[in-house]
Amino acid sequence: MLNALVADFRIIFDRDPAARNWLEVLFCYPGLQALFLHRFAHWLFLLGLPVIPRLISHIARFLTGIEIHPGAQIGHGVFIDHGMGVVIGETAIVGDYALIYQGVTLGGTGKESGKRHPTLGENVVVGAGAKVLGNIHIGNNVRIGAGSVVLRDVPSDCTVVGIPGRIIYRSGVRVNPLEHGSLPDSEAEVIRALVDRIDFLEQKFEELQNKQQSQQPVAIPVGATIGVDDCDLKYFCRINDKKIQEFLDGAGI
Ligand SMILES: CC(C)(COP(=O)(O)OP(=O)(O)OC[C@H]1O[C@@H](n2cnc3c(N)ncnc32)[C@H](O)[C@@H]1OP(=O)(O)O)[C@@H](O)C(=O)NCCC(=O)NCCS
Numbered sequence: 001m002l003n004a005l006v007a008d009f010r011i012i013f014d015r016d017p018a019a020r021n022w023l024e025v026l027f028c029y030p031g032l033q034a035l036f037l038h039r040f041a042h043w044l045f046l047l048g049l050p051v052i053p054r055l056i057s058h059i060a061r062f063l064t065g066i067e068i069h070p071g072a073q074i075g076h077g078v079f080i081d082h083g084m085g086v087v088i089g090e091t092a093i094v095g096d097y098a099l100i101y102q103g104v105t106l107g108g109t110g111k112e113s114g115k116r117h118p119t120l121g122e123n124v125v126v127g128a129g130a131k132v133l134g135n136i137h138i139g140n141n142v143r144i145g146a147g148s149v150v151l152r153d154v155p156s157d158c159t160v161v162g163i164p165g166r167i168i169y170r171s172g173v174r175v176n177p178l179e180h181g182s183l184p185d186s187e188a189e190v191i192r193a194l195v196d197r198i199d200f201l202e203q204k205f206e207e208l209q210n211k212q213q214s215q216q217p218v219a220i221p222v223g224a225t226i227g228v229d230d231c232d233l234k235y236f237c238r239i240n241d242k243k244i245q246e247f248l249d250g251a252g253i
């Protein structure tokens with residue numbers, strides 16, 4: 001336990017540019033104080049002592065704003081920076097040298113029992129306000145973005161951001177997350193195509209109407225032989241001479 005506490009104390013100087021001297025770190029870092037009380041509570045918890053470990057956890061929460069269930073397993077050299085609003089559940093496991101910012105929840109989904117909280121590998125960073133929920137496994141050297149909600153396992157050496165958390169870096173290589181806002185909308189595309197088609201047909205119809213209006217009516221006697229390939233003529237006839245239309249229809253034109 002002493003080794004773990006020394007590691008918790010030392011790591012603050014590496015992880016926090018704001019840490020200036022040991023007095024400051026000892027008295028002004030609620031994360032360190034919460035871990036000190038948690039390690040004692042956890043020891044009593046493992047001994048099977050009832051109530052007292054929870055009471056210590058509760059006092060620690062009151063003093064630091066950090067709630068760690070006495071059953072949670074916390075590795076060496078863990079740093080909870082600022083701390084306020086951090087909640088770590090009973091079956092959570094936090095690997096060595098994790099860096100956890102304020103507002104982080106290592107919680108359950110509310111749907112599981114037994115092992116229901118996450119397991120964090122070594123050297124994991126959990127950004128401010130992030131929620132890591134369920135019995136999921138977060139690999140070593142994973143960085144979880146501030147405000148993310150992580151609900152699935154994350155392999156080692158990844159960076160995860162967003163709600164739900166998506167991997168944006170894997171071993172230092174950028175992975176494009178799914179852009180929900182830019183997903184193709186197939187229904188809208190079909191409607192757009194139909195509207196374009198209607199526009200096209202309306203335009204053609206207008207052209208034909210204009211053409212027809214500019215043409216002089218031609219008197220074609222019933223029974224006359226006419227060029228039937230000309231669609232415009234057929235259209236003209238349909239409008240201007242019912243009998244010619246009947247003739248054309250009769251001829252199957
Ligand atoms: C997740 C994090 C570690 C990524 O850092 P990084 O590797 O330097 O990543 P980048 O800054 O190159 O960002 C990569 C992309 O992720 C986005 N991104 C970064 N952090 C994000 C977050 N928390 N939520 C959503 N998107 C985020 C960036 O906008 C960028 O997107 P783009 O490429 O489309 O513009 C960092 O942004 C973070 O959130 N750290 C937590 C720090 C913290 O909690 N500090 C509190 C101190 S009190």
Ligand SMILES: CC(=O)OC[C@H](N)C(=O)O
Pocket residue numbers: 016017018081
């Ligand atoms: C508020 C904040 O960014 O905290 C992170 C770290 N303690 C620092 O001072 O950089």
